[in-house]
Amino acid sequence: MLVETLQEPIRVVCDFDKEKVRPLAFLRAGRRYDIKRVNLIYRKRLGTRFVWCFAVSDGANTYGLTYDPETLLWSLTEIQVEG
Amino acid sequence: MSFPRIIMHIDMNSYFASVEQQANPALRGKPVGVVATMTPHGCIIASSKEAKAVGIKTGCRVDEAFFLYPAVRLVQVDPPKYRSTTEKIFSILQRYSEDIEPYSIDEAFVNLTGYAKSFNEAVRIGHEIKRQIFTEAGEWLTNSIGIAPTRWLAKFGSDICEKGGIIVLHKEDVRRYLAGRELTEAWGIAERTAYKLNCLGITTLDELAAYSPYELQRVFGIRGYELWANVNGVEVSSLRLADNGYQVPKSIGHSHVLRKQTRNITFHRAVMMRLAERTGRKLRSLGLRANGIFAHAGLHEGGHTGESRKLDRPIEGGEEIFRLSWGMVEKSIRLSAPSFLSLGVFRLSPDTGQRSLLPTVENTVLSRALDAINDRFGEETIVRGTLFGLEGDHAPDRVGFRKTVEPDSRGLLAAYKEEQRESRDISYEKSE
Ligand SMILES: [Mg+2]
Numbered sequence: 038m039l040v041e042t043l044q045e046p047i048r049v050v051c052d053f054d055k056e057k058v059r060p061l062a063f064l065r066a067g068r069r070y071d072i073k074r075v076n077l078i079y080r081k082r083l084g085t086r087f088v089w090c091f092a093v094s095d096g097a098n099t100y101g102l103t104y105d106p107e108t109l110l111w112s113l114t115e116i117q118v119e120g
Numbered sequence: 121m122s123f124p125r126i127i128m129h130i131d132m133n134s135y136f137a138s139v140e141q142q143a144n145p146a147l148r149g150k151p152v153g154v155v156a157t158m159t160p161h162g163c164i165i166a167s168s169k170e171a172k173a174v175g176i177k178t179g180c181r182v183d184e185a186f187f188l189y190p191a192v193r194l195v196q197v198d199p200p201k202y203r204s205t206t207e208k209i210f211s212i213l214q215r216y217s218e219d220i221e222p223y224s225i226d227e228a229f230v231n232l233t234g235y236a237k238s239f240n241e242a243v244r245i246g247h248e249i250k251r252q253i254f255t256e257a258g259e260w261l262t263n264s265i266g267i268a269p270t271r272w273l274a275k276f277g278s279d280i281c282e283k284g285g286i287i288v289l290h291k292e293d294v295r296r297y298l299a300g301r302e303l304t305e306a307w308g309i310a311e312r313t314a315y316k317l318n319c320l321g322i323t324t325l326d327e328l329a330a331y332s333p334y335e336l337q338r339v340f341g342i343r344g345y346e347l348w349a350n351v352n353g354v355e356v357s358s359l360r361l362a363d364n365g366y367q368v369p370k371s372i373g374h375s376h377v378l379r380k381q382t383r384n385i386t387f388h389r390a391v392m393m394r395l396a397e398r399t400g401r402k403l404r405s406l407g408l409r410a411n412g413i414f415a416h417a418g419l420h421e422g423g424h425t426g427e428s429r430k431l432d433r434p435i436e437g438g439e440e441i442f443r444l445s446w447g448m449v450e451k452s453i454r455l456s457a458p459s460f461l462s463l464g465v466f467r468l469s470p471d472t473g474q475r476s477l478l479p480t481v482e483n484t485v486l487s488r489a490l491d492a493i494n495d496r497f498g499e500e501t502i503v504r505g506t507l508f509g510l511e512g513d514h515a516p517d518r519v520g521f522r523k524t525v526e527p528d529s530r531g532l533l534a535a536y537k538e539e540q541r542e543s544r545d546i547s548y549e550k551s552e
Binding site: 079092099 | 139195200258
């Protein structure tokens, strides 16, 4: 298992359902990654405010996506590659 | 109409590791160790049930873990994940009772008295809670639930329950559950207490339950009665889960195990002073006053000394706590070196701001000013004269204990830190 932590602004397709938020896919380096599962959603304190973290899987690997509700921006913060 | 007293204790199984497995499905079903640092001498601070099955337990060193299971998966500890998930789980519990007592980052008591009409209904609620945790917090997260008429039995139940299960302990057949079980399996009985009980010929929990409470009280003081009451299904902590919630802790105190045997009375004074200062600070930070105080000392040559006293006038200052508690143990520890020192306050009530008309030894304003400075610049930046010269490693902060949770002042981070501290405490006891 390879774990990489990073801070990369990223384009995300997200469904803001009536009661929950669900990222559906993200685009990176010209490739589209479809999110098969949202494993865990949690809050993380960043200075004086919170950001939301989504641990997601595309079927092969696990990714950490972070949504900052203040800047309304998404970033890719972790990649865990299996194998 | 009166309802049976029903307390539920819920304990998440292998919590940190399970949350990591929840976040990363590739880790599920595999031995996983959560570590603070990835270095070989680092410690596993939590292990998954699969890791436990191959012998990798909490406290195991990273290189030992690799020896036991070369393919063990190590992940860096990530407190926000656990805190946030705990918030979710506790919010689920709040659907079933307004009286929730978070006990640690992965444990809570739920007072179902009046909310569940029978034990059967409590079991049904337990299954519902499990289902909601499964769907809302994560399908990989399991827990053990104990349901009983007392807080202690509920926790004991979740401890002996199979992982993921629910157990009901009725007062009538509690002896059956205790039969043949080691003393240290019980919540609140560590090696030291177990050893002292052994000296009385008590080696199992059912023997403890059958022993004379008067004799236990004679040997251990009020704690002896508590030991007996716990295993006999007698609630000794009614205030902790009061009808109006868990706002007020029952007692606050600190204790310290002395590492070296010494008859240096100045040193013992300083240790007691420090314990008193901490207790006073805690009391003030919670906005409480105390109308009772106790102090105990264990003696190197065996036995205990100490007393517990109700007061007709509230105290809140460390100075006053010290003066009273010191008086309770001084005589004995001048004669025989103490092995541990402990003090605390009880009969707590919110501080109404009214000062006693009697002259107080303590200047409350001064205490609060000292707190503010210490809060800002770190613990014991400013100390009283007696503390000056006492080395930092005596009466370390980790031995603080509290009898219930302070809902506002104690965030989950504090709970997490406490958990960390408790795990060190355990190894400390063992190394003795
Ligand atoms: Mg647990």
